Each structure stands twice: as C-alpha cells, then as structure tokens.
Amino acid sequence: MLGSAALVRTGWSHAFRRAHVVRRLNATVAAPPVEPKHHRAWLFVSGIYPIRLGFLDLRHYLAIAQQDNLLQNLHSILNSVSTNAFSTVKLVPSPKYGGVFIQFECDDASEQGLADIRSAITDEASKNGGLHTWISFLSVHNGEVWPVRGEPWLEDLYRYVSPFVKVEFEGPDVHEEDLYALMRPFGRIHDISAPVPVPAGNLRSSTVAFVGLRSAAAAHSCLHGLNFKSSDSRMTRLKTTFEPARKANWFRDWVVNHPRISLPAAVFLVGTLSYAIFDPIRTLVIQWKMLGRFNFKELSLVKWILSNTVDRFAFRGSAAKPVEPVKAWTDREHSENTLRSYLADYPSTVTFVSGPVGSGKTSLMHQVVKESNRKAMVIDCSDLFKGGSDSSLLSSLARQTGYWPLFTMANQVGGLVDLAAVGLIGQKTGYNATLEQQVRDMLQVVASGLQGVASAHTTDVKRQEERQRRRIAHEEHRAELLERVERGAFHDGRIDCVAGNGVMSELGLGDEPVSEKDYDAKPPAPTVVNDEQGRMDQDVKFLPATQQDRLSNVPENIKALPVIIIKNFAARDVQRAEILDAIAEWTRTLVDNQIAHVVVLSDNRENSKRLAKAMPNRPLTSVALSDADADSAVTFVTTSLSKNGGNMTLTKDQISNVQLLGGRASDLQTLIHKMKSGQGVEDAVNDIISRGVSELRKNAFGDDLEDAKSLLWTREQAWAVVKKLAEKPDLSYFDTLLEFPFKGDETALRAMEHAELIAIHAHEGRPSSIRPGRPVYKVVFQRLVGDSIFQATQELAFNEKAIASAEKTVHTCEAELQTLRELSNESYMSRAAKHRAKYLSSKMQEAQTKIEALEGKNVGLKKVISHGR
Incomplete structure (x- = not known):
C-alpha cells in the first residue's frame, strides 16, 4: 500500500x-x-540505537559515539539491494526511538512490493551477519525492518517511549479489531482500551498497551499519520503519542484499596528503617559525648598547643587553696567514704543521696567523681520538667544524654497518622507512642551507648599500657647502650675514619675491644650502709593499706564504668511521676547489667520509695546529708573569708549572729557574699532573716485570699505548725497529724514538706518528728509569731475555725440528745440512753467551754488589730 x-x-x-x-x-x-515508474517511500529500522528512557540515559551517548559506523554499515547493506529498482535516497537517524528512517525509491510501492524489499534487506543483512546495532560488540544483531505506512514525525521533545501508545482518531473511531490488526505485527499487546467520551473539540482516542518498549516505538514510528480506510469506506487519520508509564499503578491501587493492611505495614516499615539507620548513629554520638570526643580541649594536639603558648605566657599568681568541705563539715567524711566504696566495686544497686536544698549533695558527688577520674553523665530532672511540653522534655533529655538526632516533629506526625488511620480503618496504628514510651525508648538507646563507653575506655587503657611498655623498653635499651659505652664495648663506625689508618679505616675496626674479656670492668656496687631509719621506712610500706589506698587500687574494669548522676529526682504531678518511674526502671537495667554506677540525688527522702519499687529485691545504698551544726557553720564562714590570705576572726556577737542562720550552705554562701561586699555580719544576717520572713509569709499564707486558695494546705494548718515550731525545736509528727486543724490530713503535711516549709524526719523508716524546712526558719518563725498584727490576724482566723468546729460538735450533741429523749420512754433503753446522754452532755459542755474561751481571746485579738499594735 x-x-x-x-x-x-x-x-x-x-x-x-x-x-x-x-x-x-x-x-x-x-x-x-x-520511462519506468519511480515511487518514494519510507522504511524504519528498529534496534539500531537503544530506546532513550530519559535525559541522563548513558546508553544514548554510547550509541551516538558509534553512529557513523552504524550508518555506514546500514548504507552498505542497502546498496546491495536491487529488488524493485530499490535505491536509497537518505538515512535519517532517530536515536530517541531506537532506529533509523530510510527514504528510498522503487518501481513497485504496493504492499507486496514493500514486503519484497523488506525481505531483500533482511536477507542481505543476514549475509553480512545481521544489521549492526549499538551492542554489536556483544555479537547482538537484532535489528528489524518495518515499512512506514504513515508519515514520519521527527521531533526532539522531551517525550520518551513508554509501552502505552495513545491513538487519536481524526475522523470516525477505528474498531478494536482493526486497531489490533494494525498494531499486532509490531509485538505482543497487553490491552487495548475503548474510546471514552471527551469534551467538545477534543479527539477521541484509544490506548494500546504493548508488552515491550521496542514494539511501541516501532508502532509509533510507522503508523503515525496513517490514513486508515474503514469497512464503510470512511477515512480516519491516526495520530500516535506516548502516555507516561503506569507500571506501578497496580501497587498504588492495591495500597489505596487495602488501607487496613498497607497503612500499618507502612508505619512498621518507617519505624524499622528509623531504628536500623538512626539508632547506631545515636549510640555512637552518646559514646563520643561520654568520652569527650566533642570537647576539642581534650585533644592531644590542642593540649600541646595550649601548654606551649597560652599556659606558658599566662600570669600565674598565688592561687588560694580551695576550701575543703571535709574540714567545714566534719560529718561528711562518712558520706564520702560510702560513695567512694560504692564506686570502687561493681554496681549491684543504686545509691540514693538525700538532703535538703543547699546541703551540698551535688558538690559532694562531683568531688567524689572527680577524685575517681570517672566519666559521668548528669541528668537534671528539674530541667526535664521545666518546659512543660512533651517536645521540650524530650529535647532536654536528648541534650543531657547526647541523644542525636532527635526528630521532635515525629510525635506530631504520628498523631496525624493515627487520626487518618482512625478515619480509614477505624483504629489507631500505634505509631504515635505515649510520652512515657518515648522516654523509655530514648533511655534504652542511651544504655546501649553507655555499654560502649567501658569497652572504649578499656581499649584506651590498653593502648596507654602498650605505650608505657615501649617507653620502658626504650629506656632500658638506652641504659644498656650507656653501660656498654662506659665499659668500652660500644662500636660506632662513624669514627673509624678518624681512629683508624688505611686498611683499618676501611675495615671499620681498630681501637675497640673485640671480646667480653677485653671489656672494662663494671664499676663497683655502692657500699650498703646499715641504715636503721631506711629499714623502718621500708617496713612502713608493708603496713596494711588504708581505705584511701584501697580505693586508689580500683581495677581498670571498674574504672571503665561510667557514672550516671540523676539530680532533683522528684515529681509533683502524675505525668512527671510516670517519667520518674521510667527513669527508675532504667537505673535498675543499668545496675543489673553492670553498665554503669547510678547515683540519685533528691531533696526528699520519700522519693527513694520510687527507686525501691523499681528494685524490690535489692536494698538501696542510702546516704543522708543534713545541715551542718552551729560550730561547723562558723568554721565554714571563717575559712571562706580567710582563703584569700587574710586571717579572719569573728567576735562573740558575730558568731552568735552566724549561728542564727544554722548550717544551710546556701544561706551561709549568701552571708559570705554580703560580707565580702562590705556589709556587716549583723546587717547581713538581718537581711537574710527579713527576706525569709517575707518569703514564708507569701509561700505559707499567700498574698490574699485568692492566692491562699491555690495552696495545698489552709492558713490555719500553716499557722498551727509555725506557732508551735517557734516555741519548740521539733514537733511530734503523729500528735500534730491528729490534732486540729489537720485531723488526720497527711496530704497537707507532705505538701508543706515539698514546699520546704517543714522537714519531716524519720526514725527506723517511719515519720517521727517535724522541724523547720531550713535552719534559719527557726528564727523566721519566731519573727513571724512576734509580729503582733500578723499574729492577731492568724490567731483570730484560727480561733474562728476552732469555734466553728466546736459549735458543730455542740449541734451534733444536741441532735443526738433529742433522739435519746425519745428513746428514754422505752424501759429497756432507759439505762443505756442515760449513759450516752451523760457522755454527750460532758462533751457538749467541753465544746461550749472552749467556745467561750476562744471568743474571749478573740475580743482581745480584735483590740490588738484595731489599735494596730
């Protein structure tokens, strides 16, 4: 045709x-x-070039480099064909579609004539080993020849071949059978779509899905622009284009149509990849943080530069010796020894250090860790809860432990995923974990990182020991050479030219001895003197080692273990309590697996119950710190003021003023700072006490009634404790708990303890006594009670509450007596009713007497308030 x-x-x-x-x-x-008839037509040879799949397809550029050889081979084959007066007009490469267009002239351009020409070209190519292609060097010659029945369209658009050929109809639709007959010779067809309705002005079309790309490219090259005559003699022009590949549509459709399976599977896959990729990175970063790899000052090169530049020219004054807490707090020696003993053995439990604020828990722990030269990680729980939000808590925990990278947005994304999952499948995917679970996962990664710290430390120690061994061997070798030089047994060939003559110089021999007999005699050994003092010194070395000596001989395997210090271990709400429970269980994991020593610092000894719950089968190592006594406080102040070289002495009155503050380190530090600023002892102490009075009035009683409502105790309860502690050094815990206004309300006492208004001391594990929260509060309570107006106000409110309670008792007794009067008419109840009535009468009398006494006091209190005295 x-x-x-x-x-x-x-x-x-x-x-x-x-x-x-x-x-x-x-x-x-x-x-x-x-003259003979000549006709022009086109052929398309496919497979000469690779079908280009994209702009960066390297095969395309490899084939272009061979283009001249490929076209020359094809031209030589075509020149050998003479069927139907075949003659080549030109060759037009089409690398994007993987072939070459051939324009030719012939006598017979009918369908049979074109078939004869195609067969002749194929036969001639077979004689020459086939049509050469871009991979002919691999002995691949699979080019094919196709007659072009349409109009070749040579374009350089960024449209690449795909298996889906869209056929548009300019005219009536072509039946599926006819379209199949046109397309099938080029290769296997997967499917043919029927034409669909389109908006006015657009062409209807069908899509032919080929199995292979090469078939689709040949069909497009040969049939584009074909005028097809249907069975009803109507003409339709065919326009072919490529549609984007849709190989992945089946997978996408399956995912969209099966969300109950695909969504949890996708979440699991993302989580697995996250753990597989990021957890090893986080473990390594945690190890480097503990080993100081991120601290450039610890690098040997930086140390050498600083020691030879800055340190050499830095001004070195007479540094004052730091104050040793052992000398100021003599009762801390036992606590330090307990911590040292704990760090000198494999961890089997957790050490719990409790003490009030300012008692020196942190400084004591840091001092012991520094002396032992151990790697330490500090986790401050108060810093964790400072932000308030979940993301800030996780960020703070990651910053303190070295957990990196941290994706804070993952929790929000997980919430959106769960929300979408509920709408799609009716249940959550579990991708959005709770805050407690996220903390547990982070701490688990931290534990994995801490495991590598000990092994890295052991490796460093072995490396140092190897360097030390080589250094000793080198020194021994040098000593041996020095001895040989002294005995004349060392030969240096470099002096032969000076020491020898002629042949002797060339042979390298001359004036040195040649045997052991010729060596000089060894110098005589020093005479041993009968030194009695030396023997005594030698005997001292074999005396039993003290505890400090034993701690210095800790095995390297124990020194390699890091120390985990958890500060401010306390919680005031349920969410924080869950986080502390997670941390407590994490500490149990560390000590069970002997990964690290764990020391927990807390202001309240009650928080040890949380740790004990996490380790029910192991007792905690408890270290209790208290405030210093009066004499130790004076010694601390004197030593601190004298550490710059002066000799500070305090008068008797000044010592009395210092003793008013007690032994709380924070109050003593404030006093020292004020005295260094030029303030007198008496004025500084009065300022501290006055500030304590203001703080106590605000924290214990509130600024106004609205502020008092937010407190976890009533003003009457606070006043009852303050008034009694102003008179006595301590109170009985259970007597205070049972009396008015507590009436068994233990929650109020515990809340006051958390607010550091009072301190509850224990005896054999049970609450025993109540003391002021800070030593200075003893004077503060007295100052507060001594304020007549404030005392009258609080006493009046306290008495009103007591009167109301007594009147309630009177009304209750009256109601019950009325009931007993009705029962007294019965003969069998008369005796019992009389006994009960007598008891109620006495109780009502007691309450009435109390009411009258309190009302009498209130009259006097109101006068004090009215007079403003």
Missing part, C-alpha cells in the same frame, strides 16, 4: 502522462519509449 503523499504524486503523474500520450497519438511521429 502506498502512502498518502505517494498516492497523490502517482495519480498526478499518471494523469499527466495519459494526456501527453493522447496528444502524441494525434501526431504523425512515433512516440518515445515510456
């Missing part, structure tokens, strides 16, 4: 020649011979 252009040209030429022949028949001369 001829192309449309060839048909037009052939019809026009035939009509012209027929008219010319008619004119010649009317002439008298003979007609010249008729």
Whole structure:
C-alpha cells in the first residue's frame, strides 16, 4: 500500500502522462519509449540505537559515539539491494526511538512490493551477519525492518517511549479489531482500551498497551499519520503519542484499596528503617559525648598547643587553696567514704543521696567523681520538667544524654497518622507512642551507648599500657647502650675514619675491644650502709593499706564504668511521676547489667520509695546529708573569708549572729557574699532573716485570699505548725497529724514538706518528728509569731475555725440528745440512753467551754488589730 503523499504524486503523474500520450497519438511521429515508474517511500529500522528512557540515559551517548559506523554499515547493506529498482535516497537517524528512517525509491510501492524489499534487506543483512546495532560488540544483531505506512514525525521533545501508545482518531473511531490488526505485527499487546467520551473539540482516542518498549516505538514510528480506510469506506487519520508509564499503578491501587493492611505495614516499615539507620548513629554520638570526643580541649594536639603558648605566657599568681568541705563539715567524711566504696566495686544497686536544698549533695558527688577520674553523665530532672511540653522534655533529655538526632516533629506526625488511620480503618496504628514510651525508648538507646563507653575506655587503657611498655623498653635499651659505652664495648663506625689508618679505616675496626674479656670492668656496687631509719621506712610500706589506698587500687574494669548522676529526682504531678518511674526502671537495667554506677540525688527522702519499687529485691545504698551544726557553720564562714590570705576572726556577737542562720550552705554562701561586699555580719544576717520572713509569709499564707486558695494546705494548718515550731525545736509528727486543724490530713503535711516549709524526719523508716524546712526558719518563725498584727490576724482566723468546729460538735450533741429523749420512754433503753446522754452532755459542755474561751481571746485579738499594735 502506498502512502498518502505517494498516492497523490502517482495519480498526478499518471494523469499527466495519459494526456501527453493522447496528444502524441494525434501526431504523425512515433512516440518515445515510456520511462519506468519511480515511487518514494519510507522504511524504519528498529534496534539500531537503544530506546532513550530519559535525559541522563548513558546508553544514548554510547550509541551516538558509534553512529557513523552504524550508518555506514546500514548504507552498505542497502546498496546491495536491487529488488524493485530499490535505491536509497537518505538515512535519517532517530536515536530517541531506537532506529533509523530510510527514504528510498522503487518501481513497485504496493504492499507486496514493500514486503519484497523488506525481505531483500533482511536477507542481505543476514549475509553480512545481521544489521549492526549499538551492542554489536556483544555479537547482538537484532535489528528489524518495518515499512512506514504513515508519515514520519521527527521531533526532539522531551517525550520518551513508554509501552502505552495513545491513538487519536481524526475522523470516525477505528474498531478494536482493526486497531489490533494494525498494531499486532509490531509485538505482543497487553490491552487495548475503548474510546471514552471527551469534551467538545477534543479527539477521541484509544490506548494500546504493548508488552515491550521496542514494539511501541516501532508502532509509533510507522503508523503515525496513517490514513486508515474503514469497512464503510470512511477515512480516519491516526495520530500516535506516548502516555507516561503506569507500571506501578497496580501497587498504588492495591495500597489505596487495602488501607487496613498497607497503612500499618507502612508505619512498621518507617519505624524499622528509623531504628536500623538512626539508632547506631545515636549510640555512637552518646559514646563520643561520654568520652569527650566533642570537647576539642581534650585533644592531644590542642593540649600541646595550649601548654606551649597560652599556659606558658599566662600570669600565674598565688592561687588560694580551695576550701575543703571535709574540714567545714566534719560529718561528711562518712558520706564520702560510702560513695567512694560504692564506686570502687561493681554496681549491684543504686545509691540514693538525700538532703535538703543547699546541703551540698551535688558538690559532694562531683568531688567524689572527680577524685575517681570517672566519666559521668548528669541528668537534671528539674530541667526535664521545666518546659512543660512533651517536645521540650524530650529535647532536654536528648541534650543531657547526647541523644542525636532527635526528630521532635515525629510525635506530631504520628498523631496525624493515627487520626487518618482512625478515619480509614477505624483504629489507631500505634505509631504515635505515649510520652512515657518515648522516654523509655530514648533511655534504652542511651544504655546501649553507655555499654560502649567501658569497652572504649578499656581499649584506651590498653593502648596507654602498650605505650608505657615501649617507653620502658626504650629506656632500658638506652641504659644498656650507656653501660656498654662506659665499659668500652660500644662500636660506632662513624669514627673509624678518624681512629683508624688505611686498611683499618676501611675495615671499620681498630681501637675497640673485640671480646667480653677485653671489656672494662663494671664499676663497683655502692657500699650498703646499715641504715636503721631506711629499714623502718621500708617496713612502713608493708603496713596494711588504708581505705584511701584501697580505693586508689580500683581495677581498670571498674574504672571503665561510667557514672550516671540523676539530680532533683522528684515529681509533683502524675505525668512527671510516670517519667520518674521510667527513669527508675532504667537505673535498675543499668545496675543489673553492670553498665554503669547510678547515683540519685533528691531533696526528699520519700522519693527513694520510687527507686525501691523499681528494685524490690535489692536494698538501696542510702546516704543522708543534713545541715551542718552551729560550730561547723562558723568554721565554714571563717575559712571562706580567710582563703584569700587574710586571717579572719569573728567576735562573740558575730558568731552568735552566724549561728542564727544554722548550717544551710546556701544561706551561709549568701552571708559570705554580703560580707565580702562590705556589709556587716549583723546587717547581713538581718537581711537574710527579713527576706525569709517575707518569703514564708507569701509561700505559707499567700498574698490574699485568692492566692491562699491555690495552696495545698489552709492558713490555719500553716499557722498551727509555725506557732508551735517557734516555741519548740521539733514537733511530734503523729500528735500534730491528729490534732486540729489537720485531723488526720497527711496530704497537707507532705505538701508543706515539698514546699520546704517543714522537714519531716524519720526514725527506723517511719515519720517521727517535724522541724523547720531550713535552719534559719527557726528564727523566721519566731519573727513571724512576734509580729503582733500578723499574729492577731492568724490567731483570730484560727480561733474562728476552732469555734466553728466546736459549735458543730455542740449541734451534733444536741441532735443526738433529742433522739435519746425519745428513746428514754422505752424501759429497756432507759439505762443505756442515760449513759450516752451523760457522755454527750460532758462533751457538749467541753465544746461550749472552749467556745467561750476562744471568743474571749478573740475580743482581745480584735483590740490588738484595731489599735494596730
């Protein structure tokens, strides 16, 4: 079949020649011979180039480099074909579609004629080993020849071949059978879509899905622009284009149609990849943080530079000796020894250090850790709860432990995923973990990182020991050489030219001894003197080692273990309590697996119950710190003021003022700072006490009634404790708990303890006594009670509450007596009713007497308030 252009040209030429022949028949001369008919058509050779799949397809550029050889080989094969007067006009490469267009001339351009030409080209190519392609060096010659039945469209658009060929119809639709007959010769077809309705002005189309890309490229190259004549003799022009590949649509459709399976599977896959990729990175970062790899000052090169530059020219004054807490707090020696003993053995439990604020828990722990030269990680629980939000808590925990990278947005994304999952599948995916679970996961990674700290430390120690061994061996070798030089046994060939003559110089021999007999004698050993003092010193070395000596001989395996210090271990709400429970269980994991020593610092000894709950089978190592006594406080102040070289002495009155503050370290530090600023002892102490009075009035009683409502105790309860502690050094815990206004309300006492207003001391594990929360509060309570107006106000409110309670008792007794009067008419109840009535009468009398006494006091209190005295 001829192309449309060839048909037009052939019809026009035939009509012209027929008219010319008619004119010649009317002439008298003979007609010249008729020239043979020549027709032009196109062929497409596929497989010469690789089908280009994208802009960065490297195969395309490899084939372009061979283009000249490929076209030359193809041209030589075509020149050998003479079927139907075949002659090549030109070759047009089409690398994007993987082939070459051939324009040729022939005598017979019918369907059979084109088939004969195609067979001739194939046979001639077979004689030459096949059509050469871009991978002919691999002995692959699989090019094919196709007749072009449409119009070749040579374009350089960024449209690449896909298996889906879209066929648009300019005219009536082509039946599926006819479309299949046109497309099937180029290769296997997966599916043919039926035309669908389209908006006005658009062409209807069908999509043919080929199995292979090469078939789709050949079909597009040969059939684009074909004028197809249907069975009803109507013409339809075919326009072919490629649609984007849709190979993954089946997977996407399956995922969308099965969310109950795909969504949890996707969440699991994301979580697995996160753990597999990021957890090893986090473990390594935690190890480096503990080993100081991120601290550039610990690098040997930086140390050498600083020691030879800055430190060498830095001004070195006479540094004052720091104050040793042992000298100021003599009762801390036992606590320090307990901590040292704990760090000198493998961890089997957790050490719990309790003490009031300012008692020196943190400084004591840091001092012991520094002396032992151990790697330490500090986790401050108050810093964790400072932000209030979940993301700030996780960020603070990650910053303190070295957990990196941390994706704080993952929790929010997880919430959105769970929300979408509820809408799609009716249940959550579990991707959004709770805050407690996230903390547990983070601490588990931290534990994995801490495991590598000990092994890294052991490796460093072995490396140092190896360097030390080599250094000792080198020194021994040098000593041996020095001895040989002294005995004349060392030979240096460099002096032969000086020491020898002629042949002796060339041989390297001359003036040195050549045998052991010729060596000089060894110097005589020093005479041993009978030194009695030396023997005594030697005997001292074999005396039993003290505890400090034993701690200095801790095995390296124990020194390699890091120390975990958890500060401010306390919680005031349920959410924080859950986080502390997670931390407590994490500490149990550390000591059970002997990963690290764990020391927990807390202001309240009651928080040890949380740790004991996490380790029910192991007792805690408890260290209790208290405030210093009066004499130790004076010694601390004197030593601190004298550490700059002076000799500070306090008078008797000044010592009395210092003793008013007690032994709380924070109050003593404030006093020292004020005295260094030029303030007198008495004025500084009065300032501290006055500030304590203001703080206590605000924290214990509130600024106003609205502020008092937010307190966890009533003003009457606070006043009852303050008034009694102003008179006595301590109170009985259970007597205070049972009396008015507590009446068994233990929650109020515990809340006051958390607020550091009071301190509850224990005896054999049970609450025993109540004391002021700080030593200075003893004076503060007295000052507060000594304020007549404040005392009258609080006493009046306290008495009103007591009167109300007594009146309630009177009303209750009256109601019960009325009931007993009704029962007394019964003979069998008269005796019991009389006994009960007598008891109620006495109780009502007692309450009434109390009411009268309190009302009498209130009259006097109101006068004090009215007079403002």
